[in-house]
Amino acid sequence: MGSLSNRTWIHAWLFLSPAMILLIAFTHYPAAVTLFHSFFSTPRGKRPAKFVGLENYETMLADSTFWTVLGNNLWYALGTIPLSIGIAIAMALWVDSKLKGRAFVRMAYFTPTVLPLIAVANIWMFFYTPGFGLIDQIRIPLGFSQQNWLGDPDAALNAVIVVAIWKEAGFFMIFYLAALQTIPTSLREAAAIEGAGRWYFFRRVTFPLLMPTTLFVSVNAVINSFRLVDHIFVMTEGGPDNASSLLLFYIYETSFRFWDTAYASTLTVALLILLFAVAIGQFLLLDKRVHYR
Amino acid sequence: MIATRTAGFDYDRALNTTAAWALALVWFAPLIYAVWTAFHPTEFSTRFVLTAPLTLENFVAAWNAAPFARYFLNTVLLVTSILIGQFVLCTLAAFAFARFEFRGRDTVFVLVLLQLLVMPDILIVENYRTMRFLGLLDTILAIGLPYMASAFGIFLLRQTFKTIPKELDDAARVEGAGFFTILMKVYVPLAKPTYLAYGLVSVSHHWNNFLWPLIVTNSVETRPVTVGLSVFSSTDQGIDWAIITAATLMTSGPLLIAFLLFQRQFVQSFMRAGIK
Numbered sequence: 050m051g052s053l054s055n056r057t058w059i060h061a062w063l064f065l066s067p068a069m070i071l072l073i074a075f076t077h078y079p080a081a082v083t084l085f086h087s088f089f090s091t092p093r094g095k096r097p098a099k100f101v102g103l104e105n106y107e108t109m110l111a112d113s114t115f116w117t118v119l120g121n122n123l124w125y126a127l128g129t130i131p132l133s134i135g136i137a138i139a140m141a142l143w144v145d146s147k148l149k150g151r152a153f154v155r156m157a158y159f160t161p162t163v164l165p166l167i168a169v170a171n172i173w174m175f176f177y178t179p180g181f182g183l184i185d186q187i188r189i190p191l192g193f194s195q196q197n198w199l200g201d202p203d204a205a206l207n208a209v210i211v212v213a214i215w216k217e218a219g220f221f222m223i224f225y226l227a228a229l230q231t232i233p234t235s236l237r238e239a240a241a242i243e244g245a246g247r248w249y250f251f252r253r254v255t256f257p258l259l260m261p262t263t264l265f266v267s268v269n270a271v272i273n274s275f276r277l278v279d280h281i282f283v284m285t286e287g288g289p290d291n292a293s294s295l296l297l298f299y300i301y302e303t304s305f306r307f308w309d310t311a312y313a314s315t316l317t318v319a320l321l322i323l324l325f326a327v328a329i330g331q332f333l334l335l336d337k338r339v340h341y342r
Numbered sequence: 343m344i345a346t347r348t349a350g351f352d353y354d355r356a357l358n359t360t361a362a363w364a365l366a367l368v369w370f371a372p373l374i375y376a377v378w379t380a381f382h383p384t385e386f387s388t389r390f391v392l393t394a395p396l397t398l399e400n401f402v403a404a405w406n407a408a409p410f411a412r413y414f415l416n417t418v419l420l421v422t423s424i425l426i427g428q429f430v431l432c433t434l435a436a437f438a439f440a441r442f443e444f445r446g447r448d449t450v451f452v453l454v455l456l457q458l459l460v461m462p463d464i465l466i467v468e469n470y471r472t473m474r475f476l477g478l479l480d481t482i483l484a485i486g487l488p489y490m491a492s493a494f495g496i497f498l499l500r501q502t503f504k505t506i507p508k509e510l511d512d513a514a515r516v517e518g519a520g521f522f523t524i525l526m527k528v529y530v531p532l533a534k535p536t537y538l539a540y541g542l543v544s545v546s547h548h549w550n551n552f553l554w555p556l557i558v559t560n561s562v563e564t565r566p567v568t569v570g571l572s573v574f575s576s577t578d579q580g581i582d583w584a585i586i587t588a589a590t591l592m593t594s595g596p597l598l599i600a601f602l603l604f605q606r607q608f609v610q611s612f613m614r615a616g617i618k
Contacts, residue, residue, distance in 0.1 A: 079468030
């Protein structure tokens with residue numbers, strides 16, 4: 050440890066500190082303080098916050114809305130992630146192959162990614178309008194009855210899931226497209242000489258080689274499934290009767306509609322724990338199952 | 343795909359082409375539909391008659407019903423300030439991670455990467471409190487500040503900087519250049535493609551962002567277009583879909599036009615930005 054390494058240290062921190070100050074202020078500090086506040090009551094009027102220990106957590110575990118919303122969010126993740134990844138792989142394979150009108154097809158797949166979710170949710174809401182909307186316009190002549198997609202507790206969450214898949218598949222396609230282009234053509238040629246069919250080649254060669262991408266994409270998809278709630282605001286407001294509410298939307302409501310910030314902090318801690326579980330899961334998977342570059 | 347050379351008609355290829363096109367049309371349908379509805383009188387919202395008269399009335403009505411010009415200005419200010427902040431902060435940090443050996447570097451880097459998992463969007467309760475404490479509520483700065491130290495940007499630029507041969511900055515050092523000069527004269531110019539890619543990703547992401555701006559803003563002077571649109575479409579009594587789709591198209595318009603013009607660059611930049 051000479052004066053040289055001290056100088057390096059000072060230099061490094063001169064470059065680092067602007068970013069680190071903001072990063073700590075808006076990520077690490079709030080995460081820590083959220084945990085801290087979850088052990089206190091919400092200050093109201095003249096009554097300051099007081100330490101309540103695990104009371105907020107007990108409230109949370111007894112809160113049926115919390116369980117509904119958590120269940121919704123898991124179903125939402127389960128519904129969006131495999132489907133959007135499956136569709137993304139198909140899209141990437143198609144767009145990577147010699148296809149008539151490839152430029153248009155690629156653009157069509159990718160367009161939802163650049164559109165604001167809050168804006169396209171408007172269009173989708175119109176599609177879902179009972180009787181009048183596009184989906185019912187197609188269904189009713191086929192002999193189906195009118196369906197209130199967003200107003201029916203059994204259908205609302207799935208209707209929201211469809212929008213999420215539509216929004217995300219094209220984005221994930223890009224990562225697969227990038228991965229496909231790194232697969233050496235000699236592999237394909239060898240397989241073609243061996244007489245391997247396309248499906249066989251996909252199953253035994255392409256798909257295993259796409260595993261690192263799938264892992265990366267699925268982690269992104271999981272994070273997004275807890276983070277992206279924009280369409281809920283326009284399409285359902287979490288309703289009917291919380292049937293389509295997601296965890297972050299519930300946190301928003303608790304904090305900014307009911308102003309119960311302590312309970313919102315507790316819910317945020319639950320969300321953070323979920324996200325860390327995902328990260329740890331990813332780490333283990335990455336270690337054991339996937340041969341990462 | 344493997345070129346299967348069979349005499350006559352290739353069923354496999356035809357099937358794939360059809361499926362690919364069908365999916366493309368489904369994916370594009372909402373946009374086509376929005377364009378149709380926005381450019382035709384309300385009574386043609388669900389009646390697809392090719393002879394229906396075209397009109398710009400819906401756009402005029404939407405434009406007059408809400409201060410969209412102001413919203414656009416806010417969004418442009420927001421997106422630009424975030425981009426400048428990100429470029430400056432992430433460049434400095436990425437350079438430190440890529441080129442300095444110092445104690446605790448790896449630990450600090452992990453602390454940065456944590457933000458990929460816990461984005462500011464999730465910590466809305468405490469970040470709102472912080473903004474109130476700083477007296478920044480309802481300002482454009484408050485919308486942008488949490489995003490300026492972006493872990494993604496730091497990571498991306500660090501990867502790029504690491505590929506630049508060290509001999510280059512040794513040579514510059516011999517000439518007597520300081521770290522900052524080397525960064526500006528050698529590293530930044532060589533990383534131009536990464537900046538472009540990151541810039542496109544950042545602009546489109548923050549143009550579209552909604553939840554945090556919704557929480558932090560409450561006046562016309564600060565609201566970005568996404569929040570403006572949501573206010574517009576929820577307060578409108580007796581929903582007129584033609585006007586709402588017109589407003590929707592206006593909101594996504596600039597980004598959409600940019601995307602249609604620079605489609606190739608957009609896709610490639612997302613591709614480049616995505617490769618880990």
